[in-house]
Amino acid sequence: xxxxxxxxxxxxxxxxxxxxxxxxxxxxxxxxxxxxxxxxxxxxxxxxxxxxxxxxxxxxxxxxxxxxxxxxxxxxxxxxxxxxxxxxxxxxxxxxxxxxxxxxxxxxxxxxxxxxxxxxxxxxxxxxxxxxxxxxxxxxxxxxxxxxxxxxxxxxxxxxxxxxxxxxxxxxxxxxxxxxxxx
Amino acid sequence: xxxxxxxxxxxxxxxxxxxxxxxxxxxxxxxxxxxxxxxxxxxxxxxxxxxxxxxxxxxxxxxxxxxxxxxxxxxxxxxxxxxxxxxxxxxxxxxxxxxxxxxxxxxxxxxxxxxxxxxxxxxxxxxxxxxxxxxxxxxxxxxxxxxxxxxxxxxxxxxxxxxxxxxxxxxxxxxxxxxxxxx
Numbered sequence: 001x002x003x004x005x006x007x008x009x010x011x012x013x014x015x016x017x018x019x020x021x022x023x024x025x026x027x028x029x030x031x032x033x034x035x036x037x038x039x040x041x042x043x044x045x046x047x048x049x050x051x052x053x054x055x056x057x058x059x060x061x062x063x064x065x066x067x068x069x070x071x072x073x074x075x076x077x078x079x080x081x082x083x084x085x086x087x088x089x090x091x092x093x094x095x096x097x098x099x100x101x102x103x104x105x106x107x108x109x110x111x112x113x114x115x116x117x118x119x120x121x122x123x124x125x126x127x128x129x130x131x132x133x134x135x136x137x138x139x140x141x142x143x144x145x146x147x148x149x150x151x152x153x154x155x156x157x158x159x160x161x162x163x164x165x166x167x168x169x170x171x172x173x174x175x176x177x178x179x180x181x182x183x
Numbered sequence: 184x185x186x187x188x189x190x191x192x193x194x195x196x197x198x199x200x201x202x203x204x205x206x207x208x209x210x211x212x213x214x215x216x217x218x219x220x221x222x223x224x225x226x227x228x229x230x231x232x233x234x235x236x237x238x239x240x241x242x243x244x245x246x247x248x249x250x251x252x253x254x255x256x257x258x259x260x261x262x263x264x265x266x267x268x269x270x271x272x273x274x275x276x277x278x279x280x281x282x283x284x285x286x287x288x289x290x291x292x293x294x295x296x297x298x299x300x301x302x303x304x305x306x307x308x309x310x311x312x313x314x315x316x317x318x319x320x321x322x323x324x325x326x327x328x329x330x331x332x333x334x335x336x337x338x339x340x341x342x343x344x345x346x347x348x349x350x351x352x353x354x355x356x357x358x359x360x361x362x363x364x365x366x
Contacts, residue, residue, distance in 0.1 A: 030244065036251055038255065041247045041251035044250045045243050048247075059231070060229075060231035061217065061228070063227050063228065063231050064225065064227055064228035065224070067223055068221045071223060072221065096296075097300070102299075104296065107292045107293065107296065110293075127204055
């Protein structure tokens, strides 16, 4: 599926809905026709097939810490920003939840609550990155990728990294400079 | 930590907050003092140490499908029910988000939106369980455990499995009957 078609709402089309009632992207179709949704499920599929470079950990402790920080970056980062975005942008006035086939009106009070969540997320990142080069450990991992998505998404809703969060700034510069970040 | 202490708000105590600004349970402390939060991170830690019985998959496809359905059961199940619960129960009037050290008022509109999300979650389960004995594949997995938690939590906010969702009823009876479900 061309990227532009997703921007245009392809994932809500009758053609896609008929195959996946979840109506969400990304969605990976395996050779046997199985549909795999959820970004992290797709990541785990490819990591299981191609274990190097290792992004999801290779021992119990690194596996646990990457999962911990990836989930936090998704729940408390990406989803918090999405809450601000979905409940404030006029284009989503009746589409405040992704993938629904009924109108879902925005809840303006969620914009303020979402901003509180994003602030807390930045505080958690700052505390962790004050002690570690990367989020989950001392090596780049999937947790950094999800957190980078959260931070870059936050900029779009005018919630950039607070200037006093020096460790988040340092980390953001480093992970953004990786060649894969501009792919 | 005794279970009752968590019920009494132990996780919000100054003692715990000083060690973990996340102020959330569950939290596992490793022998080296590392704190691992997020339930699934703790599960992955133990699965990496003790791979049998396998609950998180042992090939790329099962790993992906379990992750997909575990995330859906958490995001669209547990978290949707929590949204109804946290925004309606009087005891949480100023604690609508877990782990915060500032008052977070309830948003009543989230109760209705949460009910819509729970309904959709039941619909997704029904569609999947009409074709599979268990959620992620044809073997019991972590996805079933999280979905069981969501359904049992939903009962507490008076959102039981709809009577027409026969496959969810069948699955719920089967997974609830496992000895581990009453542990």
